[in-house]
Amino acid sequence: MTGRAPRTLWVSTSTTTQGGIATCVRTLSATGLWERWGVRHVATHRDGSSATKALTFARGLVRYAAEMVLRRPDLVHIHMSSAGSFVRKAALAWLAYLLRVPVVLHVHSGRFHLFHDRAPAPVRRVIAATLSRADVVIALGELMRSRLAAIAPDARLTSLPNPVPISPVTRRPAGAAPHVVFLGRIWDKKGAFALLEAWAKVGAGGGHLTMAGDGEHERARTTARELGVADSVTVHDWLSTAQVDELLADADVLALPSENEGQPMVVLEAMSRGLAVLATRVGGIPEIVSDGVEGLLVPSHDAGALADALGDLLADEGRRRALGEAGAARARAEFAADAVSARIEGIYHEVLSGRGQRARGPVSSPSLRSDT
Incomplete structure (x- = not known):
């Protein structure tokens, strides 16, 4: 890199894809990190039909290979989830390993350990080898870091929070009917229907749920x-970024009673805007929301606790505001995009200076042989 600007290659889903990884990539790209590190982005996935996804990966693979051979980046930063995302990104990571290009693996999935544990033994070996071979593996929080360490004890792991752009805190008029928002996939695993049942149990509390x-x-x-609360519930399809911003600006509480989570971007976005958080005590959520400080946390699959906490927030405007103010302060102090971007740059410097790299022997792909 002496005498020239760095060349960095990022690989992830398309920045227009729905979900947390795309939001994370978009947020970091707006901090100036991409300009300072000469980042070029390759999309290997996007929303759509199976044919669209296959074509996107094929095109991404061709572009990735061209970038690796013709431009030869100084560093590759690969954003991955589990299941199919891991399969796609592991193939790209091993090409970088073979070409001896430093690799940062950024694991976003809160269910990665479950994907590993349920996989056949040969696939588990591939997973462990892929993590161990990377120069650095970034986990979203300490719980996820410890889970990845159990999978690949030799991996060089660090934890990093998701980044959040700091938005103005908007306050709804005093005495306004409380507005609760749920953002995410509307299905049982996100607790969407448990939330509707809790909403009916508390009689909607005079408020509105979106x-x-x-x-x-x-x-x-x-x-x-069927629950008799249709008049107080609005259900939208997926909203654009601008529409989400408008929705959060007119909300008091974010509710996310999921079965499992990593470090959900929507919680950080809500905190940065001064919303109180109602969520389950799962995954990485307790690392970013302290129960009774920035929000209320309840056990997963506990309908009574969820309804009680929801009722408390609907009934107490002062408490909602206090939790929201504490969340906004913590988001600014710990999760601001510029601060996370600076930590990523520190990782890059460490990797490229040689302190983050191990001595390299001959490189070979992990074995795919079955156990006997």
Whole structure:
């Protein structure tokens, strides 16, 4: 790199894709990190049909190979999830390993350990080898870092929070009917229908619930009608970034009673805007939301606790505001995009200076042989 600007290659889903990885990539790209590190982005996945996804990966693979051979980046930063995302990104990581290009693997999935544990033994070996061979593996929080360490004890792991752009805190008029928002896939694993049942149990508390995201929209609308709360519930399809901003600016509480999570971007976005958070005590959520400080945390699959916490927030405007103010302060102090971007740059410097790299022997792909 002496005498020239760095060349960095980022690989992820398309920045127009729905979900947390695309949001993370978009947020970091706006900090100036890409300009300072000469980042070129390759998309290997996007929303759409199976044919669209296959074509996107094929095109991404060709472009990635061309970038690696013709431009030869100084560093590759690969954003991956689990399941199919891991398969795609592992293939790209091993090409970089073979060409001896430093690799940073950024693991976003809160269910990665479950994907590993349920995989056949040969696939588990591939997973462990892929993590161990990377120069650095970034986990979203300490819980995920410890789970990855159990999978690949030799991997060089660090934890990093998701970045959040700091938005103005908007306050709704005092005495306004409380507005609760759910953002994410509308299905059981995100707790969408448990939230509707809790909403009905507390009698809507004089407020309004807005649900938005992909998933089972008609089932949600039907459930709201059957529970007698259709008048106080609005169900949207997936919203654009601008529409999400407008929705959060007019909300008091973000509710996310998921079965499992990594470090959900929507929680950080809500905190940065001064919303109180109602979520389950799962995955990385307790690392970013302290129960009773920035929000209320309840056990997963505990309908009574969820309804009680929801009722408390609907009934107490002062508490909602206090939790929201604490969340906004923490988001600014710990999760601001510029601060996360600076930490990533520190990782890059460490990797490229040689302190983050191990001595390299001959490189070979992990074995795919079955156990005997």
